[in-house]
Amino acid sequence: MFCSNCGKEVAPEAVVCIHCGSAVNKTANSIVGQKSKLAAGLLAILLGLGIHNFYLGFTGKAVAQLLLSFCGVGYIWCLIEGIMILTGSINTDAQGLPLKD
């Protein structure tokens, strides 16, 4: 793995570059645990219960959608988010990792 600021090699588990002190941008390197954009979008549209936000790690929002789904509002919210996920308007998970196609 290489520092995105100074370009020198840093340890794979490093969060800060030992050469220049800048935060290492992990998204520029190999990403593990990336969530699937398609899976998240389909969970949102097909289920509409906030399950896609549990999947992406937005637990608070997921619980709100789950509760709202019992009065119909949650499904519309999930549907909009599902479309936003599939079109790329929502493109990161709760950790800020980009979703894979």
Ligand SMILES: [Zn+2]
């Ligand atoms: Zn550096």
